[in-house]
Amino acid sequence: MNSLSLPRSLSYDALIQAADERILILDGAMGTMIQTLNMTEEDFTANGHIHGPKCRHHSDHPQKGNNDLLVLTQPQTVEDLQLDFALAGADILETNTFSSTTIAQADYGLEDAVHDLNVAGAQVARRAADRATAQDGKPRWVAGAVGPTNRTASISPDVNDPGYRAVTFDDLRAAYGQQIDGLIAGGSDLILIETIFDTLNAKAAIFAAFESFAKVGRQLPIMISGTITDASGRTLSGQTPTAFWHSVRHARPFTVGLNCALGADAMRPHLAELAGVADTRICAYPNAGLPNAFGQYDETPEQTAKLVEVFAREGLINVAGGCCGTTPDHIRAIAEHVAPYAPRQIKETADV
Numbered sequence: 001m002n003s004l005s006l007p008r009s010l011s012y013d014a015l016i017q018a019a020d021e022r023i024l025i026l027d028g029a030m031g032t033m034i035q036t037l038n039m040t041e042e043d044f045t046a047n048g049h050i051h052g053p054k055c056r057h058h059s060d061h062p063q064k065g066n067n068d069l070l071v072l073t074q075p076q077t078v079e080d081l082q083l084d085f086a087l088a089g090a091d092i093l094e095t096n097t098f099s100s101t102t103i104a105q106a107d108y109g110l111e112d113a114v115h116d117l118n119v120a121g122a123q124v125a126r127r128a129a130d131r132a133t134a135q136d137g138k139p140r141w142v143a144g145a146v147g148p149t150n151r152t153a154s155i156s157p158d159v160n161d162p163g164y165r166a167v168t169f170d171d172l173r174a175a176y177g178q179q180i181d182g183l184i185a186g187g188s189d190l191i192l193i194e195t196i197f198d199t200l201n202a203k204a205a206i207f208a209a210f211e212s213f214a215k216v217g218r219q220l221p222i223m224i225s226g227t228i229t230d231a232s233g234r235t236l237s238g239q240t241p242t243a244f245w246h247s248v249r250h251a252r253p254f255t256v257g258l259n260c261a262l263g264a265d266a267m268r269p270h271l272a273e274l275a276g277v278a279d280t281r282i283c284a285y286p287n288a289g290l291p292n293a294f295g296q297y298d299e300t301p302e303q304t305a306k307l308v309e310v311f312a313r314e315g316l317i318n319v320a321g322g323c324c325g326t327t328p329d330h331i332r333a334i335a336e337h338v339a340p341y342a343p344r345q346i347k348e349t350a351d352v
Ligand SMILES: [Zn+2]
Pocket: 259, 260, 261, 287, 323, 324
């Protein structure tokens, strides 16, 4: 099956045109913003509705910390946070669906809610995007966020049984397919496969995305973002940025890049390596530095923005944003700092 021959979605061409003109801005961290609201179990469950017999998404599990559920139980709160990011300068808004797969939602007993979580997640972000556009006239795109799940297909979680796998490629492909179908049904313009620590998981997500595109008869842009998990500059499944690129290049993504894990300073050499080999756009959205002893991020908006500006000055990026610890103020500062710089030029290669 080759979805690359499908017609592109309408918003795809507008996105490419905007990316040719300037460095695009991705939003910041929903998880960090949700934490600042100190929501209770009652907030997460809409006053216990999720635990009640009448709820079509009934679960007996505690839901506090299930951030993705808020698109169903506190949609206005999520929409308002996303609007803040959009008005701070984000061109691309991520859906609040990082863990909206049956695999990740099993921890909360909400596997049956996955379709609705993804549809609602995309609809909520779409409303925030449209409200921002109504205010300032600038176009916005909704990126359906697909996380890595909490299981890895490449590595055994059992040190005594290296051949064991907690999840298979086909399990992941089915779970991601269900998620991506919902994200598209809810109105996502892009699919963002992010925080990739295991390339095999990402390949299952890419495969699933192409299957979903074939079902709706149009191709959405894909953004692919890996995460470097150790000081030697490798992903958890052991790849360098160059190897990672060659593993996902067949998807012909709109962007490839790095997010999370390291702050911008430590991310720079790995981003430079990726920018040296990838014949597509580069996207970077680092954390606001490294977490302190309490798991909080101390980098100020100005500090993070100055580090991301280095990426722009060195011609490394086409899209910039923030991951853990980044607030609307961080995104505003990043947008201001990269605005004077042209987007990275993509190297032409014969077969793309
Ligand atoms: Zn992060």
